[in-house]
Amino acid sequence: xGTVPGxxxxxxxxxxxxxxxxxxxxxxxxxxxxxxxxxxxPLVEIGPGLGALTVPVLEAAGALRAVELDRDVIPRLQQRxxxxxxxxxxxxxALKVDFRALAAGTKLRLFGNLPYNISTPLLFHLLDHSGAxxxxxxxxxxxxxxxxxxxxxxxxxxxxxxxxGARAQxxxxxxxxxxxxxxxxxxxxxxxxxxxxxxxxxxxxFARFEEVVRRAFGQRRKTLANALKGVxxxxxxxxxxxxxxxxxxxLAPEQFAALAALSKAGVP
Numbered sequence: 501x502g503t504v505p506g507x508x509x510x511x512x513x514x515x516x517x518x519x520x521x522x523x524x525x526x527x528x529x530x531x532x533x534x535x536x537x538x539x540x541x542p543l544v545e546i547g548p549g550l551g552a553l554t555v556p557v558l559e560a561a562g563a564l565r566a567v568e569l570d571r572d573v574i575p576r577l578q579q580r581x582x583x584x585x586x587x588x589x590x591x592x593x594a595l596k597v598d599f600r601a602l603a604a605g606t607k608l609r610l611f612g613n614l615p616y617n618i619s620t621p622l623l624f625h626l627l628d629h630s631g632a633x634x635x636x637x638x639x640x641x642x643x644x645x646x647x648x649x650x651x652x653x654x655x656x657x658x659x660x661x662x663x664x665g666a667r668a669q670x671x672x673x674x675x676x677x678x679x680x681x682x683x684x685x686x687x688x689x690x691x692x693x694x695x696x697x698x699x700x701x702x703x704x705x706f707a708r709f710e711e712v713v714r715r716a717f718g719q720r721r722k723t724l725a726n727a728l729k730g731v732x733x734x735x736x737x738x739x740x741x742x743x744x745x746x747x748x749x750x751l752a753p754e755q756f757a758a759l760a761a762l763s764k765a766g767v768p
Contacts, residue, residue, distance in 0.1 A: 521549050522613050522639065524680035528553055531691060534673060535611055535637050537561040542603065546594045546612035546622075546638075549573055551580040553613065558585040565602070567594045594618075595625050603632035613639040616685070620644065620660065623694075627667045630696035637673075642688040645672050649692070657749050659717040663710065665753040666703060668694045701754040702761070709760040716748035716756070723747060728759070736762045 522528065531553060537543055537560045548554040548566040550573055558564045563586040568574055571591050581587045590597070595618060599608060610633060614622060619640050626633065640648075643656075648670040650656035664670055673691040678684035703709045712731060719727040725734045725744035734744040740758040742751065751759075 521682050522552060522680060523682050524676075527676055527680045528556065530674065531611075531637065531639075532556045532560065534691070534693070535609075537609075539563075541609055542606045543609050543611070544599075544602065546610060547614060548577055548589075548612070551577045553611075554581055554587070555584055557611070558587055562586065564588070565590065567592055567597055569593050595622055599626065599629035600632040603629075606632075607634035608632055609634050609636075611637040616641045616644075616687070623664065627664070627696060630667055633696050635696075636668075636694040637691065638694070639676065639689055639691055641685075642675055642690040645670075645690040645692045648672075652752050653750055658720075659713055662713050662717075662753045662756055664694075666706075666709065666757070668696045670694050701757045703757050704761065708763050709757060712760045712763050713748075713756050716751075716759075720748060724751075724759075728763075731763050732759060 535557065537557045539560075539562045541561055543557060543561050543564050545554055545557065545564060545566045548568055549570075554564065554566060554577065558581055565588045566577070567590050568577065569592065574589050574591060578587065578589065590602075599610075602608065610626065619638075623638075626636065644660070646656045647658060647660045648664055649672045650658070650661045671693045673693055676689040676691065678686070678688065681689070712728065715731060716724060716727050723745050724732075724737055724742065724747070727748065728737065732740075737744040737759065740755070740762050742755055742759060
């Protein structure tokens with residue numbers, strides 16, 4: 501997505517990168533207040549664009565790393581940030597960045613206005629590096645944030661909620677209208693805070709956990725007994741403390757962990 505220092509962008513947004521530049525000064529100031537950057541923190545911005553968010557964070561922290569895929573915006577970003585602090589720009593696809601290596605033994609604080617077309621796979625990529633991350637503050641499509649923070653039994657509760665919930669605590673912060681961006685997206689946006697944490701329940705085999713969750717939500721209208729056929733029989737589901745007659749959206753994440761622990765090894 502990215503940020504732009506004013507409505508009159510000097511760089512045309514590129515559709516293939518999902519660029520919608522954030523320009524609303526009130527929204528930018530609110531993000532900076534929530535992020536509360538300080539000198540010495542290992543801050544990394546993903547998708548800085550033309551730097552409207554980069555500049556105030558850099559001024560507050562004195563140093564900042566940025567990961568930007570669009571090489572054409574980087575000279576403008578560097579020019580915009582000249583004299584504001586030490587800016588280190590990595591021209592790379594964030595989906596391919598090794599954030600553990602980037603952290604170099606520290607705990608990163610990540611933030612940014614993420615491209616909505618890659619937000620879900622990027623979140624899972626980042627959580628694969630969760631041991632190197634302190635927290636994350638991202639602007640995302642509101643629909644995605646609603647799914648990330650949904651409660652069991654609600655319409656938005658699903659596979660994304662459970663998979664993220666096993667690795668991080670998600671907190672919706674505030675909603676942002678389309679007019680805060682240039683060009684305006686066709687959807688509402690929202691800020692979310694993610695804090696990676698060890699699961700409060702055991703998941704000895706994350707691949708099996710992921711497969712149980714995928715199968716359960718792949719056929720939402722079916723009961724667990726039917727959706728998990730071949731993976732767990734009704735008796736095994738009961739042994740996990742779960743009614744085989746319920747549907748996936750009725751279970752808390754820790755119940756999926758209990759099911760995964762009893763699922764058949766070598767699930768394809």
